[in-house]
Amino acid sequence: MKKKERIYLAPPHMSGRELQYIQEAFRSNWISSMGSNIDEMEKQLAAYTGAKHTLLTSSGTAALHLALRVLEVGQGDTIFCSSLTFVASANAILYQHAIPVFIDSEPDSWNMSPKALERAFEDAEKKGKLPKAVVIVHLYGQSSDMEALQEICNRYQVPIVEDAAESLGATYKGVQSGTLGRIGIYSFNGNKIITTSGGGAIVSEDPDLIEKAKFWANQAKEPALHYQHEEMGFxxxxxxxxxxxxxxxxxxxxxxxxxxxxxxxxxxxxLQSLPGFEFMKEMTYGTSTRWLSALTVDPDVSSSTALEIIKALSDENIESRPVWKPLHLQPLFKGAAYFSHQPEESVSDRLYEHGICLPSGTNLTDAQQDEVIKIIHKVVTST
Ligand SMILES: Cc1ncc(COP(=O)(O)O)c(C=O)c1O
Structure with a gap:
């Protein structure tokens, strides 16, 4: 029997006009790191997000690395970072030989908990060492509660890097996610809401920061005919x-x-009426893009666990995933400091343990989605 076509979590979805712009690059022979596609895409991204200055990069991770570099993060500095995220958010911290301190989520938005951030700052102040920056991740297409987080960071005069890799197009009080911090970054990886196959961008209100990022993104080439280098670049x-x-x-x-x-x-x-099923809420302060449809399944109420559902979908050649494993639980970051939402309650641990991200590709057909729904109903009612 022919195997059923695989349903992926978030595959690329071309519009049909991509080849036209690629051909333009070929026709003009600008197939490298300069050309009209770069200029136009940077302009388009600025127009869409309202960011004043933009720079396209080879990946979102590269953009994060540049962001920390322009903020002069270095050896031994501490950086506060959301724990419930993809490893890239904190890898950039390691690239700069800095020390991540992980901050929990709050239960409603699943994003950085202002309460945990406040306690992390109090602790840092007591120890006499404030972080050099706070990396705030906007999860699965939804902005964090930026005003609450900004208020705390501003009080301590610590800059925010918005990791908006997953939230391009989301808004917070009418403003585009990624444009509220000192620096924002986006990812155009293949699984993101739009893609360049692989790529990213760094945005800021401050032209000097983006100029510096551009300099380092281009091997820190000094303006001289003979390839002069005074600093390490990328x-x-x-x-x-x-x-x-x-x-x-x-x-x-x-x-x-x-x-x-x-x-x-x-x-x-x-699915929301199934016992124990609870979808990630959309906060009233903004619009979520719903990059991934995510939910938790309470095993005390539901007859199936999140993992059983993931397994049942996988048996039918359908890709779904647990919610990110929090970085404070990753062996890579063993020993890193962590501030939970409440002293006795870690929200990200619970979201990871019971969370599922369902297939959310924009090329998913209704029939495919109905199939996913049917399988979930079947698992839940048959166990
Ligand atoms: C939250 C988050 N930050 C950073 C990245 C890194 O982006 P890239 O894959 O473009 O390097 C990703 C995804 O890939 C992500 O989900």
């Missing part, structure tokens, strides 16, 4: 070919957000 630029993909993708970003939200609505309508 090769972190995006290619003009990939920016061609990004131009076409940005044109359909609003469409993609609408589809992601529709996918969520359909899951929500047919």
């Amino acid at each position: 090769n972190y630029r995006m290619s003009n070919i990939l920016a061609g993909i990004g131009r076409a993708q940005l044109e359909v970003l609003d469409q993609r957000i609408r589809k992601k939200r529709r996918i969520f609505e359909r899951y929500n309508a047919s």
Whole structure:
């Protein structure tokens, strides 16, 4: 019997115009790190997000690394970072030989807990060593509660880096996610709401920060004919070919957000009444893109656990995933300090243990989604 076509979690979804821009790069022979696709995509991204200054990079991770570098993060500095996230958020901290301190989520938005952040700052102040920056991650397409977090960071005069890799297009009080901190970063990895196959961007209100980032992204090349280098740089630029993909993708970003939200609505309508099922809430302060439709399954109430559901979907060739394993639980960060939401309550541990991210690709058909829903109903009612 022919195996059923695999349903992926968040595969790339081309608009159809990508090749036109790629061909433009070929026609003009600007197939490297300069060209009109780069210029246009940077302009488009600025226009969409309202960010004043933008720089395209080879990945979101590279953008994060540059962000920490321009904030002069160095050996032995501490950086506060959301714990419930992909490892890239904190790898950039290690690249700069700095020390991550992990901050828990709060239960409603699943994003950084202002309470935990407050306690982390109090502790840092007591020890006489404030962090050099706070990396705030916006999870699964939803902004963190930026005002509450900004109030704390501003009080201690510590800059915010917004890791908006998963939240391009989300808003907070009408403002685009990624543009509220001192620096924001986006990812255009293949699984993101729009993609360049691989790529990222760094944005800021401050032109000097982006200028510096550009300098380091380009091997710290001094303006001299003979390749003069006074500092260590990186090769972190995006290619003009990939920016061609990004131009076409940005044109359909609003469409993609609408589809992601529709996918969520359909899951929500047919699964939310199942005992113990609770979808990630959309906070009243903003709009979530619902990059991934995510929920928790309470094993004390449901007849199935999150892992049993993931396994049942996998048996039918459908990819779903647990919620991120919090970084404070990762062996890589063993021994790192961690501040939970309440002294006795770690929210991210619970979200990880009971969370599921369901297939959320914008090219998912209704029939495929119905299949996912049917399997989940079957597991839950048959156990
Ligand atoms: C929260 C978060 N930060 C950073 C990254 C890194 O982005 P990239 O894969 O473009 O390096 C990702 C995803 O890949 C992510 O989900």
